[in-house]
Amino acid sequence: MLDCDSQREQLETAIRGLKCLLSLPPEYTGDVLGDVQMPSVPGCERRFSRIYCPGPLVPAGFRYQPSIAAVAREPEWYRVYMVNLSRGGLQILHHEQVFPGEHFEIGLLDGSRRLCRAAWCHYLNHCCYRVGAAFVKESSEASAAD
Amino acid sequence: MTATTEGACEYGLFPIATKTLCDGSPPDVEIFLKGGKGARPTLFHKRGTPLDQPALERLLDNGVRTLYVSSAEIDQYNDYLLAEVMANEDRPPLERFELLRDASQSVVLNAMVSGHAESVLQVTGEFAERLVDVIWDRQVVLMDLFGVMAHDYTTFTHASNVSTYCLILAEALGIRSAQQLVSIAQGGLLHDLGKRHVPKKILNKKSQLSETEWREMQKHPTLGFQELCGQDDVDLGQLMMVYQHHERWDGKGYPVGIPAEETHLWARICAVVDAFDALTTDRPYRRGYVAENAINYLDMQAGKSFDPEIVRCWIAILKENS
Numbered sequence: 001m002l003d004c005d006s007q008r009e010q011l012e013t014a015i016r017g018l019k020c021l022l023s024l025p026p027e028y029t030g031d032v033l034g035d036v037q038m039p040s041v042p043g044c045e046r047r048f049s050r051i052y053c054p055g056p057l058v059p060a061g062f063r064y065q066p067s068i069a070a071v072a073r074e075p076e077w078y079r080v081y082m083v084n085l086s087r088g089g090l091q092i093l094h095h096e097q098v099f100p101g102e103h104f105e106i107g108l109l110d111g112s113r114r115l116c117r118a119a120w121c122h123y124l125n126h127c128c129y130r131v132g133a134a135f136v137k138e139s140s141e142a143s144a145a146d
Numbered sequence: 147m148t149a150t151t152e153g154a155c156e157y158g159l160f161p162i163a164t165k166t167l168c169d170g171s172p173p174d175v176e177i178f179l180k181g182g183k184g185a186r187p188t189l190f191h192k193r194g195t196p197l198d199q200p201a202l203e204r205l206l207d208n209g210v211r212t213l214y215v216s217s218a219e220i221d222q223y224n225d226y227l228l229a230e231v232m233a234n235e236d237r238p239p240l241e242r243f244e245l246l247r248d249a250s251q252s253v254v255l256n257a258m259v260s261g262h263a264e265s266v267l268q269v270t271g272e273f274a275e276r277l278v279d280v281i282w283d284r285q286v287v288l289m290d291l292f293g294v295m296a297h298d299y300t301t302f303t304h305a306s307n308v309s310t311y312c313l314i315l316a317e318a319l320g321i322r323s324a325q326q327l328v329s330i331a332q333g334g335l336l337h338d339l340g341k342r343h344v345p346k347k348i349l350n351k352k353s354q355l356s357e358t359e360w361r362e363m364q365k366h367p368t369l370g371f372q373e374l375c376g377q378d379d380v381d382l383g384q385l386m387m388v389y390q391h392h393e394r395w396d397g398k399g400y401p402v403g404i405p406a407e408e409t410h411l412w413a414r415i416c417a418v419v420d421a422f423d424a425l426t427t428d429r430p431y432r433r434g435y436v437a438e439n440a441i442n443y444l445d446m447q448a449g450k451s452f453d454p455e456i457v458r459c460w461i462a463i464l465k466e467n468s
Contacts, residue, residue, distance in 0.1 A: 068375045068376070068385075069377075069378050070375065070380055070381050070382040070384075070385050071375075071382060071385075097402060097404065097408070099371065099375065099385075099389070100368050100371060100372050100401075101371070101372045101375050101376075120368070120401065121401075121402050122402060122403055123397060123402050123403045123404045123405070123408070126405075126407075126408065129402075
């Protein structure tokens, strides 16, 4: 049986192998999330404190879940990067615009997968968007963006 | 929602445009007149009886542009409007346009109050089709049309003006598909739908908004998008008209701050005419600009706030028809 560290390494290798079309802005040079306390953004209504992810960018797997009929999405996995994480949601960097209310699955380095609902999205450059999302409770259709 | 219509809505009544009743064959519904401050609405027309046309004329002469029908009968009224009034080919196109404009304002208000996205889409879709019928193939001369656009700003006059302008501009930009033009006209009617979730005290505020109030106001594209995106009948372009009409060419808009090339064409069209209508209509805190000043403003903002190609096209249309 693999220990936790090697499991994490394997997951990280798998996630790093995912397609990634992100083009990071200059402040992320060296694959490091430099600005730990990123400023709050309009539309962000999370209630619980966040754990930011300073230092080397933390990768995660990302896959759209069908949610908005008019918005066509490929059901493939992408590599995204985490900005922060809290009990109720997370912020990620993704290569394209995600619309409010869109659902996606996120695969974290601890092996867990969470269904998320996007709450807001901000443009950083043409291949980098900062996306805030709430975890969707399994028993209910949607949770508040906390 | 205006203070006057708000009172009537408390009684389960929806506003309708008085002019739409001037045909002599009234809809089979009860029609109410709003009471004075705090008073209950009074019955103006009893179902199954002939409509008192002289009394209706007097109301119009006295500036009563809105009457009311019960929420239970709004569907009958809308059926009457579409079948008897809008489809009447004997009416001159400009008159049909004016009726349609007045009626669409009621439709948008009803939609704002009713709260059902599905019915909002159905009703606005039907009206968008009529609008395309009237305006397409130049049944209406644009110069005449600009002359009868409503210049008193409310959320509702604004929606119908934007819908009409979007349609004209889209066609001038080369969009020829009737289906797409209907979608665009409908998107124009819906573009500010999210404002129904913005507190009325903010929407109707006459002085400058505070930072907090401004943040609330800025939520309306997202709220409108979220309301419509679950509907099967809405297409991507319409969703983008709702979601992206406050994005700017230079990327300094909201909610995403996305720049020009990433914004949907229909949203860029909507942004230009939305600003034009906002500038040229009277607001509680200022008189509307004359068209020339609005044109100068749009020209100045081309390449900053707005797509310069679209601004050029819109200005050309305005100048041709002035």
